[in-house]
Amino acid sequence: MNFLNYSVKRFLQVIPVLFGISIGIFSLIHLIPGDPADTILGQRADAARSAQIHHLLGIDRPLVSQYFSFLNHIFHGSLGNSFFTQQPVTKLIVGRLSVTFFLLIGGLLFSLIISLPLAMWAASKEGGTRDQVVRVLPIIGLGMPQVWTGLQLILLFGLKLKFFPVSGFGTTFWQHLRSSVLPCLAIALSLSPILIRSLRTSMLNIMESDFVLTASAKGLKRWRILIIHVVRNAVIASVTVLGVNIAYLVGATVVVERVFALPGTGSMMIDAIGSRDFPVVQGVTLFFAIAVVIVNFATDVVHAALDPRVVIK
Amino acid sequence: MKKRSYGMWVGIAILGLLTLAALIAPWLTGYDPTSQDLVNALGKPSVHHLLGTDDLGRDVLTRILYGARVDLLVGFLAVLFPFIFGTALGLIAGWFGGWFDALLMRIVDITIAFPFYVLAIAFSLVFGAGPKSIVITITLVGWVAYCRIVRASVLVVKELDYVHAAQLSGLPTRRILSRHIFPNVISQAITFSMSDIVLSILAIVTLSFLGLGVSAPTAEWGAMIQEGQAYILQEWWVPFIPGFMVVIVAYSLSLIGDGIVKRFVK
Numbered sequence: 001m002n003f004l005n006y007s008v009k010r011f012l013q014v015i016p017v018l019f020g021i022s023i024g025i026f027s028l029i030h031l032i033p034g035d036p037a038d039t040i041l042g043q044r045a046d047a048a049r050s051a052q053i054h055h056l057l058g059i060d061r062p063l064v065s066q067y068f069s070f071l072n073h074i075f076h077g078s079l080g081n082s083f084f085t086q087q088p089v090t091k092l093i094v095g096r097l098s099v100t101f102f103l104l105i106g107g108l109l110f111s112l113i114i115s116l117p118l119a120m121w122a123a124s125k126e127g128g129t130r131d132q133v134v135r136v137l138p139i140i141g142l143g144m145p146q147v148w149t150g151l152q153l154i155l156l157f158g159l160k161l162k163f164f165p166v167s168g169f170g171t172t173f174w175q176h177l178r179s180s181v182l183p184c185l186a187i188a189l190s191l192s193p194i195l196i197r198s199l200r201t202s203m204l205n206i207m208e209s210d211f212v213l214t215a216s217a218k219g220l221k222r223w224r225i226l227i228i229h230v231v232r233n234a235v236i237a238s239v240t241v242l243g244v245n246i247a248y249l250v251g252a253t254v255v256v257e258r259v260f261a262l263p264g265t266g267s268m269m270i271d272a273i274g275s276r277d278f279p280v281v282q283g284v285t286l287f288f289a290i291a292v293v294i295v296n297f298a299t300d301v302v303h304a305a306l307d308p309r310v311v312i313k
Numbered sequence: 314m315k316k317r318s319y320g321m322w323v324g325i326a327i328l329g330l331l332t333l334a335a336l337i338a339p340w341l342t343g344y345d346p347t348s349q350d351l352v353n354a355l356g357k358p359s360v361h362h363l364l365g366t367d368d369l370g371r372d373v374l375t376r377i378l379y380g381a382r383v384d385l386l387v388g389f390l391a392v393l394f395p396f397i398f399g400t401a402l403g404l405i406a407g408w409f410g411g412w413f414d415a416l417l418m419r420i421v422d423i424t425i426a427f428p429f430y431v432l433a434i435a436f437s438l439v440f441g442a443g444p445k446s447i448v449i450t451i452t453l454v455g456w457v458a459y460c461r462i463v464r465a466s467v468l469v470v471k472e473l474d475y476v477h478a479a480q481l482s483g484l485p486t487r488r489i490l491s492r493h494i495f496p497n498v499i500s501q502a503i504t505f506s507m508s509d510i511v512l513s514i515l516a517i518v519t520l521s522f523l524g525l526g527v528s529a530p531t532a533e534w535g536a537m538i539q540e541g542q543a544y545i546l547q548e549w550w551v552p553f554i555p556g557f558m559v560v561i562v563a564y565s566l567s568l569i570g571d572g573i574v575k576r577f578v579k
Binding site: 143 | 419420427429431438508511523549552555564
């Protein structure tokens, strides 16, 4: 029952964070210096329109009543309507979600394909030449702006070699896949440096552990130990590392969508900044923050299921 | 014989030279970073323009040097403020504990739930686009890391004998915090700040690329990448070099960071 106990405790930790997020998002509109209606309307501001915006945002009511009606709407699955298209924000987000989802999954897969072998290769001989090489790679990788990496990929694989489309998402599943390759690679190149470092460290820890020592004392071949014992545990380690970095991954997706002109949630948010469509900006921010908290919760629970030693202090 | 590491000095030399070049840019180049010369647009590298000219005929090398001013300065400021606030809050939370510590740690949990770029984009609507807004955004998010690092070290250091001795001898809390705790917890925060500057510069470059940071015609690396992508087939180096500069800055900062670890952390 240890696992169930853990899950419940972990879930109880999630609730105050979710409330905190709702307060943070709610405060966004109140952080705008001066009258938010002026910021949203820009040149078009006049008394009547300002009053309309005030009413739409609900900021003509007392603060506490505003917050509770905001919460009430969220619980009913409503994030308000776009100022620009009048459509519900939830509908807009769901419509764009498939692109973002493609990028998240693809980016994760590519990151693991790049970092797991490199981390293993480095950890197989600590302090050796290969270890040194693999330790320099993340330093260079972490310094590369995602937008810049994306652009170099576009130039090389899109424009010169013409392997992949350079922008857009296509209409069929096959086109979606082809259009996602370069953006996912750009995301992976930015996430891998972090993964390589964490995975290398956790693999080194595993290799020094008693059960690996026992395995080698029993006379098991080195590669067999590496693949059967170390990799299995390294996968558990990857789950936690990915959970910790999910916010980073989402951020990378938002940015990379823009470079490859993909019609995802991130692009929608940046467009909404241009048209000062406040409900859309607020909705996407809330959506991603809640998604990050849920994924973190899920990875912790999966980790606990895989490793019975996990406890909450 | 102690094994000496020259990496840190290489890092300091690269970063120092770049900073110097950015500072004395007006004396290094005869061109203005923003004035256009359409007759010489999209020029190949030559004796007059070592890195060629962009689509508006502006000297690329000049814009790289002036861009360094913006990116390095904003990168530095966007680490200085989180460093100060995060360290102060971490010291107080770690030393006094109690409800303040509990509340602060909840705020930390909430802050790290937001993907940075999502929050930064949302803040660009709240505070307006521009370098000032970037510094505010990074400060609002970045203090968390310093707070956690310093708080964790304070929790360890405050149980050490010399701190107990200082308390027993009746030293005021302010003095214990500033003379006995602070010097022993700050090295990790400084080491982290080296890699944090890289993250800040990446944020400025990225947000400017997205059109939410430093705007045209100011020379800035991210804006240069964005402008250069339109004619990447004619002049691949125009969007390439600004990003490459970020990689160089990141590498030299990591050399410095490693050097500090070797020197001060046993």
